Amino acid sequence: MRKRLRLVGVMAVLMVLLAPVPALARQEQAPPVTVPALSDWTPASGSYAFRPGSRLVADSPAERRVAGTLADDLRAAGHGRVPVMTGGTRAGDIVIDVRPGRAALGDEGYELRAGERLSVTGATETGAFYGTRTLLQLLAQGDRIPAGRTVDVPRYKERGGGVCACYINISLPWLENLVREMAYHKLNQLLLELKVKSDAHPEANTWGYYTKDQIRRLVALGERYHVEIIPEINSPGHMDPWIENRPDLQLTDSDGAKQPSRLDITQPAAFDYYTSLIDEYAQVFTAGSWHMGADEYMLGSDFAKYPQVLRYAQEKYGPDATPQDAFIDFVNRVHAYAAAKGKKLRIWNDGLTGANTVPVTAGTTVEHWLNVATKPSQLLAQGYPLMNAAYALYLVRGGFHSDTKGLYDQSWDPRSFEGEKLASSDGITGAKISLWPDNGRGETENEVSVGLWPALRHVAQATWSDPHPDATYAAFTARGTAVGHAPGWRDLTRVPVADGTYTFDADGRSFDAEVRRTADGYMTLRTDEGCLEIRGGKLTLNVPLQPGVAAAPQACDAANTLQRWELEPAQGGYHLVNAITRMAVSADADGALVQYPPDQRPPALWHLTAH
Template sequence: MSLQPGDIFLTLETGDATSQPEGYVLEITPTLTIRAQTATGIFYGTRTVLQLLKQNLVIPGGTASDWPAYPERSLMVDMGRKYFSVEWLEQHIRELAYLKYNYFHFHLSDNYGFRPESEHHPEIASPQHYTKAEIRSLIELAHKYHITVVPEIDMPGHMDTILAAHPELQLTGLGGKRRGGDIDLAKEESYQLMRDILEEYIPLFPGPFWHIGADEYIMQDDYERYPQLLAFACEHYGPDAVIKDTYLGFVNWANEIVKAHGKITRAWNDGLYGGSAVKLADDIIYEHWYRSGLEPQAIVDLNLYILNSNADYLYYVLGNNNWRARPDGIYESFEHHIFHGPLAIGAFHPRNLGAKLHVWCDNPVLETEEEVAWGIAAPLRSLAQKNWGHSHSRLAMLTLPKS
């Protein structure tokens, strides 16, 4: 093939950085060539070219080999508490791709909303929701931009919207006091409802993961208020079981449903510990946001995968200056191997998947979606650099000698 000055040539081949699944080699002479092993590598090479052109319409000559430091580079948006328009989500799929992110975590349910349309349980969907056609369209757009959508429907806590339509399943303690958001894991009907939801939505998302949430389900010091959970644990797991076994049994139960669909379960780390009679499944990805339970080193020592979701650096909570991801803090102080606590593992540990920025909408009216977009723009860029870059400089444009 004869290339002319100014031509752009994209080619799939192996060798050098192209041995990395997302890596590429960029060669700038009078022509521009991007070589990669995969279409994804080619795509990221084109993102680099766009970024270089953004800085200057003249790109210096030379060769660069480039690949990401971490396999997962992600954004989570709390669509459960705050409805974000389809157009906003589409805009951020393109934004994430430009910044070389490859995962978009849809937190689809929480205290104030259940956002996917439901054919099996229409009573649980919020007035502002996404049709399945809209979700499929978003997934298709994400796929085009080499982004995997990770869906989450939070269980067995944060189920306020679902339980508003099924109040008989809300966890109720001594004296008849209801616990907001928590479903009663001692009732078989609770599992039937949750199975219906999982079976309806897991097939809607073609990606390899399903996030079950599993965070903040009652607190240890509240256990004595719910004797039915202890009775359930003893009945199903033996006389030595404790209340925490009921919760851990739920996690294993949900994990089996997820695996039956050929997917991998992800969950927040804060409750994934303890118990007496139930051994937690050993194939769940821990998304570590808070110092609770197993320490990160213990997680990777069990040969489990972990994602850094450090709440001190990577939480953007609407209107809350105490939980406000800041670009300087991420760029100058955040490290992937240091988790909330601070708790550390070895740098570039093979079981450390990467890091994720989180948009939490505890008070959804405090910011418009436009203000959220503005607020996360700089933190997204800082984390993009930390997720992609290495501790040493690999990507250096080499100036060609003058002829």
């Protein structure tokens, strides 16, 4: 009888073990939701509970830096003030651990364990930091985290984005949002092609620049959030932001016409000018790389119009040299100069046409964006570090936008270059998405953001882990919705006043306007004569960027982005900033409204009175 009862008991246990697992139980076994998705997750029973009394435990200086940033982010995310402690732990604590001996985690990987306590371990400070980004994403979904363990290590070293703020300024709050979002999704590199106000060359300080203090602030944020901000001054082409007032440095064609966008690479003075800018940028940028562009030097022309370039090449490299050798010579001289300053050189790929006999210096990172004669496989075979900056990953302001859904559905990864897909990832440093302002008035910053955030998350996924973690793109985008925005991210679409009619008054100048919020989070100002618009002066990328250009009523046009404005709170009033030119307006001696950079003329402080 006992044997029969024992047999019945064994059969009952087997039936339980062999029964279908309920859907809820299966769901509990899946990795928790993050972006990038966790490809390694070992579940355990129970959960970690973040609650009042939870502490951050960190002992070493590196651990305390990570914990300090996490404490600030927890507070920004609405989780209250969490103290950073040393010593023993208790239930509910979050432990930050930097262990250099955990070599398998690499420079950026981490281990996260959730149970009664939650621990984040990295071999480096950066690795531990990335573990805290995963923690923040999990807490964004609730105060309970499933118990379990993950070891999460990136597949590619360079993961990021590039922004051309090179002619049309992009606001610092927008760039700060971008840095925070990048870090939140474990992206680590931001290329900024931009102009910093020059002390050495004041003649170059036409609009389109940032002050050194502005850049120091942005770089400091990047350092805290482990995003390396690499500067670019594009050269020797696209130099017009720097040499439009220096005809002595402009390349002259065979008809005697000066080319304001082309630096004369045959002149020692041109090289000295460019390297002096490198030195000036080094005062504010701390990155270990310098990007010199080196793209589209002969865009719309060819070397035949500039015989002095061939003469220069042949005098230096012999009778078989080509004009392209003079171009490569300039690149290599910049490489040597940057290397002497402790910087690694980066260039775009399209200048490498194969028409040169002089090779590019070894170690130069090539960022491949365009399908030209020299293929990615050839560059790798020649030993150059290669980054995928494919045009398929571009968001062109007012133009082409990356098809993020299409790329995801194709399981795009950094081996897929323009014109060639490689079988191996060996030698590929990573990939990035790029924002370019070809039609500067085509979209506002806030409109660009709509397409940017999904694209940014996709690049983060494809460079860190499995490029296709979910069966559908809708399921992947749901991850982004679940984790939300980074702590400290600011909603830049908020208009600080309600729609209605107001009197705007500043320094004795006043006007009445009807304020209407636009769909992208700016406002229009309709007066009796029309809608306020920046118009006039020289256009750059279809935008009036010159200081002193007037803002005046024009026929109202809902599609005209130059009629969109931002009210920027300041000192008890507001600055009135154009959504595209990013310059604030003030009244001149005749009472006309004119735009200026804030360091050239203080913006008017407007006070609004509702009707």
